[in-house]
Amino acid sequence: xxxxxxxxxxxxxxxxxxxxxxxxxxxxxxxxxxxxxxxxxxxxxxxxxxxxxxxxxxxxxxxxxxxxxxxxxxxxxxxxxxxxxxxxxxxxxxxxxxxxxxxxxxxxxxxxxxxxxxxxxxxxxxxxxxxxxxxxxxxxxxxxxxxxxxxxxxxxxxxx
Amino acid sequence: xxxxxxxxxxxxxxxxxxxxxxxxxxxxxxxxxxxxxxxxxxxxxxxxxxxxxxxxxxxxxxxxxxxxxxxxxxxxxxxxxxxxxxxxxxxxxxxxxxxxxxxxxxxxxxxxxxxxxxxxxxxxxxxxxxxxxxxxxxxxxxxxxxxxxx
Numbered sequence: 001x002x003x004x005x006x007x008x009x010x011x012x013x014x015x016x017x018x019x020x021x022x023x024x025x026x027x028x029x030x031x032x033x034x035x036x037x038x039x040x041x042x043x044x045x046x047x048x049x050x051x052x053x054x055x056x057x058x059x060x061x062x063x064x065x066x067x068x069x070x071x072x073x074x075x076x077x078x079x080x081x082x083x084x085x086x087x088x089x090x091x092x093x094x095x096x097x098x099x100x101x102x103x104x105x106x107x108x109x110x111x112x113x114x115x116x117x118x119x120x121x122x123x124x125x126x127x128x129x130x131x132x133x134x135x136x137x138x139x140x141x142x143x144x145x146x147x148x149x150x151x152x153x154x155x156x157x158x159x160x
Numbered sequence: 161x162x163x164x165x166x167x168x169x170x171x172x173x174x175x176x177x178x179x180x181x182x183x184x185x186x187x188x189x190x191x192x193x194x195x196x197x198x199x200x201x202x203x204x205x206x207x208x209x210x211x212x213x214x215x216x217x218x219x220x221x222x223x224x225x226x227x228x229x230x231x232x233x234x235x236x237x238x239x240x241x242x243x244x245x246x247x248x249x250x251x252x253x254x255x256x257x258x259x260x261x262x263x264x265x266x267x268x269x270x271x272x273x274x275x276x277x278x279x280x281x282x283x284x285x286x287x288x289x290x291x292x293x294x295x296x297x298x299x300x301x302x303x304x305x306x307x308x309x310x
Binding site: 009010014019021045049050052054056058064068071 | 182183186190191192193194195196198199204208211212215216229231232235236239240275276281282283294297298299300301302304307308
């Protein structure tokens with residue numbers, strides 16, 4: 001009879017919702033271990049509380065999981081600590097890159113920073129070739145015009 | 161080899177398993193957790209921050225090793241985090257026991273709201289309302305009973 005009074009007192013609900021004091025929490029845990037009725041009542045109440053909370057569910061804003069992933073320790077992109085590795089015993093060399101790979105779902109690619117230099121070199125060379133091409137084109141054109149002019153002059157000076 | 165495969169190749173099995181557990185928990189309970197947080201903290205941007213705190217909490221990371229219902233662990237954790245944010249933004253600090261306005265009768269729903277959503281301890285409510293703590297605990301039970309019957 002006493003155990004039913006305890007179950008109906010509301011302390012189990014308070015315990016499950018996190019409203020009980022430390023002392024009360026310990027008491028409930030002891031009662032749970034001692035009395036199967038308490039354990040069974042707790043299981044039932046867990047279902048009720050879960051249903052109550054599920055009924056008040058609100059979908060989180062989109063992109064929340066990506067933010068969580070970015071915050072999970074050990075998941076962020078980080079350079080391997082070369083200094084620490086130097087201090088430690090040399091490990092067998094693997095094919096791993098200098099970065100810890102992370103799972104991402106965007107449309108970007110990550111390339112080595114040397115590609116930036118390579119891109120700049122290619123860009124500058126393309127400009128140089130373009131300018132040189134234009135220069136020689138106009139030069140050849142003016143030479144052609146000069147030849148035409150000289151031919152005309154020679155033809156005029158030739159005695160008939 | 162694509163990004164995903166390389167990622168899987170580099171992550172330790174423990175990390176992959178923890179991440180998968182976390183994803184499963186998020187898929188199943190994120191809406192429930194966000195709903196609880198919004199009941200306590202109506203500001204959406206702060207509620208999202210609290211939600212992030214819940215799912216990145218070290219307490220949650222170790223939950224898979226514990227026995228118990230994950231939903232209940234998340235419910236308690238969500239409440240604690242939401243109340244922490246409320247305190248941070250300078251809203252009513254339950255620990256400092258600002259006077260509670262008791263207008264009319266103290267319905268089970270009102271007691272539940274004060275204790276669960278507003279974060280007042282049952283002791284503080286008892287002190288200020290003059291209602292004995294066992295009665296308050298009973299009111300919480302009645303609130304859940306009403307919900308169960310509905």
